[in-house]
Amino acid sequence: EAEVAQSPRYKITEKSQAVAFWCDPISGHATLYWYRQILGQGPELLVQFQDESVVDDSQLPKDRFSAERLKGVDSTLKIQPAELGDSAMYLCASSLAVAGEQFFGPGTRLTVL
Amino acid sequence: GQNIDQPTEMTATEGAIVQINCTYQTSGFNGLFWYQQHAGEAPTFLSYNVLDGLEEKGRFSSFLSRSKGYSYLLLKELQMKDSASYLCAVTFTGGGNKLTFGTGTQLKVEL
Numbered sequence: 315e316a317e318v319a320q321s322p323r324y325k326i327t328e329k330s331q332a333v334a335f336w337c338d339p340i341s342g343h344a345t346l347y348w349y350r351q352i353l354g355q356g357p358e359l360l361v362q363f364q365d366e367s368v369v370d371d372s373q374l375p376k377d378r379f380s381a382e383r384l385k386g387v388d389s390t391l392k393i394q395p396a397e398l399g400d401s402a403m404y405l406c407a408s409s410l411a412v413a414g415e416q417f418f419g420p421g422t423r424l425t426v427l
Numbered sequence: 428g429q430n431i432d433q434p435t436e437m438t439a440t441e442g443a444i445v446q447i448n449c450t451y452q453t454s455g456f457n458g459l460f461w462y463q464q465h466a467g468e469a470p471t472f473l474s475y476n477v478l479d480g481l482e483e484k485g486r487f488s489s490f491l492s493r494s495k496g497y498s499y500l501l502l503k504e505l506q507m508k509d510s511a512s513y514l515c516a517v518t519f520t521g522g523g524n525k526l527t528f529g530t531g532t533q534l535k536v537e538l
Contacts, residue, residue, distance in 0.1 A: 359526065370525055413524050415472055418462075419469055420468065
């Protein structure tokens with residue numbers, strides 16, 4: 315069964331360092347989402363791509379976060395510099411179309427010390 | 428805002444039935460999803476409602492009332508493995524399929 319892949323699964327870093335997360339969506343899924351989930355809360359959308367284009371990054375802290383999906387397939391989310399409040403689970407999801415069921419990857423759990 | 432409200436915690440007994448409620452802002456409503464999330468894992472899809480009524484899928488059912496801004500997830504014949512967080516998520520028109528999640532309901536199934 316096709317799945318969304320993410321790496322790394324866990325990342326521990328010190329504040330002010332740079333971190334990067336990678337996501338490979340289900341093959342053929344044009345829409346890709348990055349969500350952040352703080353412990354005890356629901357996921358919150360950071361950025362949404364349609365193919366290689368950003369369609370919603372209104373909740374992305376652009377002073378420190380960046381995301382790209384250069385070839386419209388896999389995607390990278392970067393944080394530079396990391397802050398203590400960035401500790402969370404970063405979830406990637408994909409869907410076949412803009413109005414479709416979203417399938418989530420296993421997530422990357424980030425701890426900033 | 429687009430608040431999605433659901434209880435924080437619930438406890439139920441193995442073999443019983445539990446209903447988890449979710450309320451949301453009706454303005455611009457498009458569709459409602461329920462996801463299950465075990466601790467430390469990704470959310471997994473349970474159900475999708477866009478029209479009023481009950482959708483049944485095995486032990487799980489989901490109900491929607493668009494006019495009342497209300498949904499519930501019904502879990503029957505509870506099993507210990509059903510202990511998890513249940514997330515209610517809504518898409519709104521103009522939101523490009525962005526899911527707006529509630530905080531999740533942590534369900535604990537006891538013997």
